[in-house]
Amino acid sequence: MKTQKILNGNQTIAEAVRQVDPDVIAAYPITPSTAIVETIASFRADGLISGEFVCPESEHSAMSVCIGAASAGGRVMTATCSQGLALMWEMLYIAAGLRLPIVAAIANRALSAPINIHGDHSDTMGARDSGWIQIYSENCQEAYDNFIQAFRIGEHPDVLTPVLVGLDGFIISHSSEVVQVEDDAAVKAFIGEFKPPYPLLDTSRKFTVGPIDFTDYYFEHKRSQIEGIEKSPQVIEQVGQEFGRTFGRSYGFFEKYRMDDAEVCIVVMSSAAGTGKEAVDELRAEGKKIGLLKPRVFRPFPHDEIAKVLKDMKAVAVLDRSSAPGAFGAPLFTEIRSALYDYDRRPKMVNYVYGLGGRDIKVEHFKEVAAKLERIAATGKVDEMLGYLNLRE
Amino acid sequence: MKKETWRELPIGTVNIHAGNSVVNLTGTWRSGRKPEFIESNCIQCLFCWLYCPHFAIRVEGGKVTGINYDYCTGCGLCAEECPTKEKSIVMTKEEIQLAEGRKK
Numbered sequence: 001m002k003t004q005k006i007l008n009g010n011q012t013i014a015e016a017v018r019q020v021d022p023d024v025i026a027a028y029p030i031t032p033s034t035a036i037v038e039t040i041a042s043f044r045a046d047g048l049i050s051g052e053f054v055c056p057e058s059e060h061s062a063m064s065v066c067i068g069a070a071s072a073g074g075r076v077m078t079a080t081c082s083q084g085l086a087l088m089w090e091m092l093y094i095a096a097g098l099r100l101p102i103v104a105a106i107a108n109r110a111l112s113a114p115i116n117i118h119g120d121h122s123d124t125m126g127a128r129d130s131g132w133i134q135i136y137s138e139n140c141q142e143a144y145d146n147f148i149q150a151f152r153i154g155e156h157p158d159v160l161t162p163v164l165v166g167l168d169g170f171i172i173s174h175s176s177e178v179v180q181v182e183d184d185a186a187v188k189a190f191i192g193e194f195k196p197p198y199p200l201l202d203t204s205r206k207f208t209v210g211p212i213d214f215t216d217y218y219f220e221h222k223r224s225q226i227e228g229i230e231k232s233p234q235v236i237e238q239v240g241q242e243f244g245r246t247f248g249r250s251y252g253f254f255e256k257y258r259m260d261d262a263e264v265c266i267v268v269m270s271s272a273a274g275t276g277k278e279a280v281d282e283l284r285a286e287g288k289k290i291g292l293l294k295p296r297v298f299r300p301f302p303h304d305e306i307a308k309v310l311k312d313m314k315a316v317a318v319l320d321r322s323s324a325p326g327a328f329g330a331p332l333f334t335e336i337r338s339a340l341y342d343y344d345r346r347p348k349m350v351n352y353v354y355g356l357g358g359r360d361i362k363v364e365h366f367k368e369v370a371a372k373l374e375r376i377a378a379t380g381k382v383d384e385m386l387g388y389l390n391l392r393e
Numbered sequence: 394m395k396k397e398t399w400r401e402l403p404i405g406t407v408n409i410h411a412g413n414s415v416v417n418l419t420g421t422w423r424s425g426r427k428p429e430f431i432e433s434n435c436i437q438c439l440f441c442w443l444y445c446p447h448f449a450i451r452v453e454g455g456k457v458t459g460i461n462y463d464y465c466t467g468c469g470l471c472a473e474e475c476p477t478k479e480k481s482i483v484m485t486k487e488e489i490q491l492a493e494g495r496k497k
Contacts, residue, residue: 099405160404198407206411213406220399221406228404 002186007179009137009172012144013079013105013165014039015179018048019187020151022103023074026054026065030084031117032169033107037079059084063091063102070100071209073199075151077102081169082109085123089130095162096131097225098210101154101194102162104132105147108270108321109169110357118358119169121270121321124298125331131225133163133232134299136270138255140177143167145249146296148182149239151191156235160197161228168271168321170358182247190246229300236297253302255294256309258284262291264373265310265347267336268319269295272354272361276319279366290370295332303339311340313347314377317369319389321355329386348376354389365389419447423467427487430459435481441471457481 007015013036017025025044029037037055044053054065059080070076080088085106095102106124110116124134133153137143143165150163167173198207213221237252244250257277259265268276273294280292293309295302310316318337320330328334333351340346352369354361368389376382403409435457442450442457449465451458460471460482472482 097406197404206409207403208408208411210406211408216396217402220397220402223399224402224404227399 002183003181004178005181006176007140007181008035008174008176009140009143009167010035010107010174011039012140012179012181013147013167014043015181016144016147016187017077018043019182019184020075020077020148020191021049021188022051022077024052024054024065024069024076025078026056026062026069026076027078027080028056028059028062028084030059030080030082032109032119032173033079033081033084033105035173036105036107040079059087060091063088063095066102067091067095067098067100070095070102070196071098071199072201073196075155075194076100077104079105079107081107082111082117082123085127086111089127092127092130092132092162094210097221099160099225099228100162101151101160103147103150103154104162104164105143106164106166107169107173108166114357116357117169119171119173119271119321120356120358121166122323122356124164124166125322125324127164128299128331131161131229132299133159133161133229133236133297134166135163135297136166136295137168137172138271138273138294140167140172140175140179141249142296143172144179144181145243145247145251148187148191149243149251151194152239153232153236155194156232156239157195157197158231159228159235161232166270171271180247180249186246190243232300233302236300251296253295253297253305254309255296257292257294259291259293259309261289263289263313264315264317264370264377265291265293265313266317266319266366266369266373267293267295267310267332269298269332270321272319272321275361275363276366279363279370282363283367283370288370288374290373298332298335301335301339303335306336307339307343310336311343311346315349315373316347317350317352317373319352319354319361319369321353323353323356348380348382350376350382350384351386352389353386359390361390418463419466420449420461420463423462423465423487425467425487426469426484427462427465427467428460428469428471428482429485430457431479431481431483432458434477434479436477438476440474440476441482444470444474446470
């Protein structure tokens, strides 16, 4: 039965896991995603899920178990974040290279050093070239919805690519909200059955999974892997629309907020988008022509679609919750700025790094960005490309 | 064997050609030393056959008859594991050269 529950982000993921009931769950608890793993363990102990629950000795092993189980043909999931995701690093590439549609919930958390348990996107941004699809959530409802869709997207025969779903550590993982939990049977029906192309448990065919490639095959296999994620955009769109038809909440690559006549735009992902919308509302009330764009899918990066929305803006600020030391701006910024390169008419752009290690971002900080955008729009000049929000200078 | 293009490969790094390692002449990796079989010392315990990682010990009619140098990497496990007092397999110096199969 469809119900409304008060759940935090970790609990919404656990609820989705209970409904999906994957064949194998392998996870090692790490703050702030621990409650996902704990809740799943209790569901297993209470007989609410039937899948195998494996608690190995590390995240590296957890992802290794996932890879083995998915190679066998199972529907598999895990949850982790931060150092845990970092420890999975080499296995992430193997999961993607073997085209195993493992689903991972990541309660985004900062990376050490200095050690910090709070929310930022450094962990998943570090995995951005691992070949995983990356979907980010603004709130508990989106975390739940994205997590369910992740199975359909990753397991699509054209895609067969692992998917991670980000929910900001503590801000989403530990904040309780009213969440629409869909009917168990309806969720089961939505995700359907997973049909792996080469399950190792199928002994009627002779094949090997993951043998060594030399210089004569590695390149072809890598190119073949890329095709999976290249084909995922239409699947992500279809699944997002079908989710909307089934449950009433549609999803695309991004959300446009008050963009219709906007002249300047703030781009921000995940939980901070909620605060950003509040700021946009207040600025709109003052007559400012400002809008907000919230990317949901970061990999594959919807470069064309985003560029079309932003190309006619006078100025755009991209807010990144991670830093890329020594790079030409932080990850989201470089993607978007590059996406706009082919357009003759394109906006002036600034990049702000914000919220590292869980540093708060408030309406006043978005207004600071908006004031900067207004100056840039008026003068056509960007004095400083990269700034830091709410940092003691 | 014709090598597939990336579009022709099965999804995932799946190898559907069972037994295809026969075309990979691992003997080409051998460098500097190779095993030599001394039949007169051999007690036919088949330890060398059991331990060889590349199935490079020739066995005919249940008996070790020599080494298949197309696949022998020269690791020396056979000689190490040989239990006879006077070794039935000894490692000898080899000039670096192509494996037999590659000469053809």
